[in-house]
Amino acid sequence: MPDDSADEVFERLQDIVQQAILREFPNPERKGCPGTEVLRELANRPRPTRDAAWEHVTHCSPCYREFLDLREQVKRRLELEHRQVVRRRAVLGGIAVAIVGGGIAAYESFERREPAPEELGPYLPASLDLRDASSTRSAGGQTVAAKPHVLPAKRLDLTILLPIGSEPGRYDIQWLKDIDKPLLSVSGNASVENGVTVLRVKLDLSRETPGNYLIGLRQPPSDWTFYQVTLRS
Ligand SMILES: [Zn+2]
Known part of the structure; x- marks a missing residue:
C-alpha cells in the first residue's frame, strides 16, 4: 500500500x-x-x-x-x-x-x-615628570618622546606630571612595548596643582620584565603621545 x-x-x-x-x-x-x-x-x-x-x-x-x-x-x-x-x-x-x-x-x-591584593604588598609611590619631555612625531602620526624616564618594576602609585599646558580631565594611559599592543591600560583624572597638571594612577608593573617600554597618554579624542620609559628591577 x-x-x-x-x-x-x-x-x-x-x-x-x-x-x-x-x-x-x-x-x-x-x-x-x-x-x-x-x-x-x-x-x-x-x-x-x-x-x-x-x-x-x-x-x-x-x-x-x-x-x-x-x-x-x-x-x-x-x-x-x-x-x-x-x-x-x-x-x-x-x-x-x-x-x-x-x-x-x-x-x-x-x-x-x-593573587589577592594583600599578598602583593602596598603600592610604591613613584613619579614620572613629563613637564619638559620633548616629543617627536612618528610615522603613524603619533608622538614619541625622546628622553627616557626610569620606573621601578613594582606596584606603583604613580604621579605623572603632565607636559606644560596639558588640560586637566580624564586621560587614558597605556603601558606597552610596541605601539598598538598595550600590555596594561588604565585611566585616571588629571587636575591642576600649583600650576602643574598632575595625573595619579595605580599601575602594577611588578610582573613586567625590566627593559625599555613606552607609556602612552591621551586625552580622548586626541591622539596618543608616547614616552620612553626604562623599567628597572
Ligand atoms: Zn515545444
Missing part, C-alpha cells in the same frame, strides 16, 4: 501529470516551440506562472522534457549554493565559538593567576 501523506499524494499526482505530458504531446515537428532560452527562463522561475510559454511547455512533450532537465540543473545549483551558505555559516559560527571560548579561557587563567 502506498503511503498517503499529503506530500506523497502530491508527488504521486505530479509524477502522473508529468508522465502524461511527456507522453501525450509528441510534437515531432516542434511546432510553436519557443526555444531553449525561453525554457531556461521558465526553469529559473521560483514557481510556474501561467503564460503562453508555460501553456506551450505543458502541451509539448519534447519542450516539457527539456524543461524538466533545465529545472533539475537549477535545483542542483540552488542546493549547491544553499550548502555553501550553510557551510559558511558553520565556519563563522565556529569562529565565534572559538573567540568566546578563547575569551573565557583567557579570563579564567587571568582569574587564577591573579
Whole structure:
C-alpha cells in the first residue's frame, strides 16, 4: 500500500501529470516551440506562472522534457549554493565559538593567576615628570618622546606630571612595548596643582620584565603621545 501523506499524494499526482505530458504531446515537428532560452527562463522561475510559454511547455512533450532537465540543473545549483551558505555559516559560527571560548579561557587563567591584593604588598609611590619631555612625531602620526624616564618594576602609585599646558580631565594611559599592543591600560583624572597638571594612577608593573617600554597618554579624542620609559628591577 502506498503511503498517503499529503506530500506523497502530491508527488504521486505530479509524477502522473508529468508522465502524461511527456507522453501525450509528441510534437515531432516542434511546432510553436519557443526555444531553449525561453525554457531556461521558465526553469529559473521560483514557481510556474501561467503564460503562453508555460501553456506551450505543458502541451509539448519534447519542450516539457527539456524543461524538466533545465529545472533539475537549477535545483542542483540552488542546493549547491544553499550548502555553501550553510557551510559558511558553520565556519563563522565556529569562529565565534572559538573567540568566546578563547575569551573565557583567557579570563579564567587571568582569574587564577591573579593573587589577592594583600599578598602583593602596598603600592610604591613613584613619579614620572613629563613637564619638559620633548616629543617627536612618528610615522603613524603619533608622538614619541625622546628622553627616557626610569620606573621601578613594582606596584606603583604613580604621579605623572603632565607636559606644560596639558588640560586637566580624564586621560587614558597605556603601558606597552610596541605601539598598538598595550600590555596594561588604565585611566585616571588629571587636575591642576600649583600650576602643574598632575595625573595619579595605580599601575602594577611588578610582573613586567625590566627593559625599555613606552607609556602612552591621551586625552580622548586626541591622539596618543608616547614616552620612553626604562623599567628597572
Ligand atoms: Zn515545444
